[in-house]
Amino acid sequence: MIEEPIHRCGDCFQCKNGQSNVCQNFSITGMHTDGAYAEFTTVDETFVHGVPESTPLREAAVAEPTSIAARAVLEQSSLTPGDRVLVEGPGPIGVLVATIADSIGANVFVSGLDRDAKYRLPLVDDRGIETVNLAVDAAEDRMTSFTDGRGFDVVFDTTGHHTGVEDAVEHVRKGGEVVVIGLPGDGSELRMTPVVRGEIRIETSYGSQWRDFEQAIRLIDNGTIEPAAMLDTSFYADDPTAAFEAFLDSETCKPVFSFD
Ligand SMILES: [Zn+2]
Numbered sequence: 001m002i003e004e005p006i007h008r009c010g011d012c013f014q015c016k017n018g019q020s021n022v023c024q025n026f027s028i029t030g031m032h033t034d035g036a037y038a039e040f041t042t043v044d045e046t047f048v049h050g051v052p053e054s055t056p057l058r059e060a061a062v063a064e065p066t067s068i069a070a071r072a073v074l075e076q077s078s079l080t081p082g083d084r085v086l087v088e089g090p091g092p093i094g095v096l097v098a099t100i101a102d103s104i105g106a107n108v109f110v111s112g113l114d115r116d117a118k119y120r121l122p123l124v125d126d127r128g129i130e131t132v133n134l135a136v137d138a139a140e141d142r143m144t145s146f147t148d149g150r151g152f153d154v155v156f157d158t159t160g161h162h163t164g165v166e167d168a169v170e171h172v173r174k175g176g177e178v179v180v181i182g183l184p185g186d187g188s189e190l191r192m193t194p195v196v197r198g199e200i201r202i203e204t205s206y207g208s209q210w211r212d213f214e215q216a217i218r219l220i221d222n223g224t225i226e227p228a229a230m231l232d233t234s235f236y237a238d239d240p241t242a243a244f245e246a247f248l249d250s251e252t253c254k255p256v257f258s259f260d
Pocket of ligand 1 (some may be wrong): 022026
């Protein structure tokens with residue numbers, strides 16, 4: 001069993017309207033209520049999903065970020081096979097977005113920063129997906145040649161930083177689409193004139209719904225997502241700080257706690 005952490009109220013307009021990920025009265029496990037850094041926890045059965053016997057529990061642990069990536073790529077974007085796609089940010093959501101986009105036949109490119117060069121970008125490289133370190137001089141040239149100078153059809157911003165959206169608008173082609181997944185934070189200096197002149201669609205994707213979760217579990221079970229490659233099980237629940245520090249320093253991608 002695995003818990004869907006965004007708890008919808010089931011009663012508001014959005015919930016009844018099939019938009020439960022933007023429920024007006026949602027609560028998030030670990031933010032509004034205690035999380036599950038414990039051997040045992042109780043969960044309302046409404047938010048529990050079954051895990052196939054063929055999926056190890058430690059792999060099912062990435063169902064939640066996979067559901068977010070699945071929603072962004074398969075529900076919110078207009079991505080089609082053959083599209084040239086830039087994924088900004090090689091964190092867990094970025095890696096999962098890139099993997100799902102790759103699995104439906106898109107040509108995927110993942111960008112990261114210098115601090116991603118040691119662990120996260122090589123992780124994506126190992127999956128046969130092209131990567132670029134934006135701090136390297138040739139970065140822009142490589143993106144230009146990847147898109148024949150046109151820009152990307154779709155750019156997913158998973159950076160969680162306001163400059164991610166600004167960069168996305170620079171790298172998307174005219175008539176293309178930007179999908180913002182991370183919360184970009186304040187301070188954006190996004191200039192709307194080039195967005196309108198280029199008729200660039202700006203789409204957002206927030207959290208996930210019940211169906212995205214079910215889809216994520218299937219994508220893990222059928223091998224589209226291979227969590228083993230991105231999981232880092234070297235952390236323990238009795239020292240969560242170590243995992244958060246390593247994560248923030250980009251020294252790991254997806255820490256999963258061991259309880260033994
Ligand atoms: Zn609701």
